[in-house]
Structure formats: structure tokens, C-alpha cells
Amino acid sequence: MKALKIATFNINGLRARLPNLLDWLQRERPHVVCLQELKAPxxxxxxxxxxxxxxxxxxxxxxxxNGVAILALDAEPLESRRGLPGIDDSQSRYLEAAVHGVLVGCLYLPNGNPQPGPKFDYKLAWFERLIAHAAGLQASELPVVLAGDYNVVPTDFDIYNPRSWLKDALLQPESRACYQRLLDQGWTDAIRHLYPNERVFTFWDYFRQHWQKNSGLRIDHLLLNPILAPRLKDAGVHAWVRNEPHASDHAPVWIEVG
Incomplete structure (x- = not known):
């Protein structure tokens, strides 16, 4: 496999932030991009x-x-799935394609707030379908990455301070347990694997100067199956994108494999 840079980016409104997205693509030139929260038909x-x-x-x-998309540099993504199996879902949250020799699952997991309530129930039900589908992907002999906005802060180490977020769906024990069950299938969390002792954030909300104070959360993840994980060379966050005018509240997260 040639060296590939694969990125995930919750753009938080494609029409409003298209200039930001194009500027990032021109500057960083990732080979594969998973986009979430397009908010556009x-x-x-x-x-x-x-x-x-x-x-x-x-x-x-x-x-x-909602809305998800996959971009491929100098290639056309070959669609393999649109939506998760077992869900009669009107929400556009999952897209899967073969790109540059890798099977790429792009996902936008439900936020789940407020909780408890129907939105949190939907989050957990969607997560269960993802876990079931991911088990099937693990059984394949293909290199696979599941990339996107998981709307889960895996541990307290992945947030600047959990105290004001204790009731949020992103930190609930049920949400974290689902994420851990994914990892237990054999998926490698690329950022945490390469930076086990470093606080890495991917999201800073628009309130109370969270970006300026680096009061962030890590909720955008790239999970690699055992075939792809040994090829992981590097990973990071393009935090500069969050500092641009009219920025998304997320920054692109990327890995390099090869």
C-alpha cells in the first residue's frame, strides 16, 4: 500500500464553511476525507x-x-454501503466506500442530548447497529478504517474538565461502554494509540471562549482494524483550522498509513 493520509472532519454546515474546507484541502491534501454534518441535501x-x-x-x-460524504484525491470512491444494516433510518449518518485500497466507513453518530430521553435511546440503538456492523467488517480480510464524529468522549482524559459535562450524552457510561465494546472487537483508536499520555482535543464549542482557553473534547476518532493498524505511521489534529474565521467547532483529525 502506498502512503495515505486519511482524515475526518465534522464541517458543521457545508454551505456555510465551504471556503474553509477548500482552503484546508488545498493546504493539507489528504488522500481520503470523511465529512460529517453536511446539513445539505x-x-x-x-x-x-x-x-x-x-x-x-x-x-x-x-x-x-446530518449528512456524510467521502472525498478521494485523484480517485472515485466506490460505494459499498449507504446507511447501517438493520435500521430504517431517515437520518443520513453512515457511508462506506472502497478508496485507495482501504475500506472506509464514514460515520456521524447521534449526539443523544438531552438525556435521558428518546434522543439518547436513539443514540444507543444506532451505536448497537454500528457495533454489529463493525463485527462483520472485522471478519473481512480488508484494511478498514471507521472514521467520523462518534459523539463520545471515551474517558475523562479526553476532555478538559468533565465536571460541567457530567449530564451530557457524550460522557454517559452507556455511551462510553459502547465505544469500549467497539475497541474490544480489535479496533485501534489511532490517536490514543500513538499518543497514550497526551491530551488531544478535536472539538471546542463556541461558548465561554473554549477555543481560546483550549477547553476541548476528543470526540472525532479513526478506528483501524488489525490489518490496517500495523501500517499506522502518524496521526494528529489540524488545529489551525479551528482558528480560522467562521470555523467549524471541530478540527480535522488525520492519520498516515503506509
Whole structure:
């Protein structure tokens, strides 16, 4: 396998932040990009803007909410799945494709707030379907990455201070238990694997100067199966993107494999 840079980025509104996204693509040139929270229907997806930069596209949009996409530099993503099996789901949250020799699952897991309540129940039900599907991917002989916004802070080490978030769905024991069950299947959390003792954040909300104070959370993850994990060379967060005008509250997270 040639060296590949694979990234995930919750853009938080594609139309509002397209200039930010194009600027990042031009500067960093990742080979594979998983996007979440497009908040746009397929009909308005700006494929030509990405094609002008050399990216083939695959998208699963939804008006006003959700939406995921996969971009591939100098290639066309080959779709293998749209939506998780076992869910009659009107929400666009999962897209899977073969890209540059890797099977890429792009996901936007439900937020689940407020909890308790139906939104949290939906989060856990969706997580169960993801766990079941991920088990099938583990049984394949393909290199696989599951990349996206998981809306889970895995441990207290992955947040600046858990005290004000104790009631949030992202920190609930049930959410964390589901994430751990994924890891127990044999998935490698790329960032935590390479930086076991370093606080790495991927999300800083817009309130109380959380970006300026580096009061962040790690909720965007790239999980690698045992075939791909030994090829992990590097990983990081393009935090500079969060500092740009009109930025998303997330920053792109990337890995290099080869």
C-alpha cells in the first residue's frame, strides 16, 4: 500500500464553511476525507468545487441536518454501503466506500442530548447497529478504517474538565461502554494509540471562549482494524483550522498509513 493520509472532519454546515474546507484541502491534501454534518441535501452538494481540486466524491446528504460524504484525491470512491444494516433510518449518518485500497466507513453518530430521553435511546440503538456492523467488517480480510464524529468522549482524559459535562450524552457510561465494546472487537483508536499520555482535543464549542482557553473534547476518532493498524505511521489534529474565521467547532483529525 502506498502512503495515505486519511482524515475526518465534522464541517458543521457545508454551505456555510465551504471556503474553509477548500482552503484546508488545498493546504493539507489528504488522500481520503470523511465529512460529517453536511446539513445539505444531495442536490446541493458542491461536487464541482471538489473536482477542481482533484477530489472524487460520494455523498449521503440530508436537508438542514446530518449528512456524510467521502472525498478521494485523484480517485472515485466506490460505494459499498449507504446507511447501517438493520435500521430504517431517515437520518443520513453512515457511508462506506472502497478508496485507495482501504475500506472506509464514514460515520456521524447521534449526539443523544438531552438525556435521558428518546434522543439518547436513539443514540444507543444506532451505536448497537454500528457495533454489529463493525463485527462483520472485522471478519473481512480488508484494511478498514471507521472514521467520523462518534459523539463520545471515551474517558475523562479526553476532555478538559468533565465536571460541567457530567449530564451530557457524550460522557454517559452507556455511551462510553459502547465505544469500549467497539475497541474490544480489535479496533485501534489511532490517536490514543500513538499518543497514550497526551491530551488531544478535536472539538471546542463556541461558548465561554473554549477555543481560546483550549477547553476541548476528543470526540472525532479513526478506528483501524488489525490489518490496517500495523501500517499506522502518524496521526494528529489540524488545529489551525479551528482558528480560522467562521470555523467549524471541530478540527480535522488525520492519520498516515503506509
Amino acid at each position: 444531495d442536490a446541493s452538494f458542491p461536487a464541482t468545487a471538489f473536482e477542481a481540486l482533484g477530489y472524487g466524491t460520494l455523498h449521503h446528504g440530508q436537508a438542514s441536518w
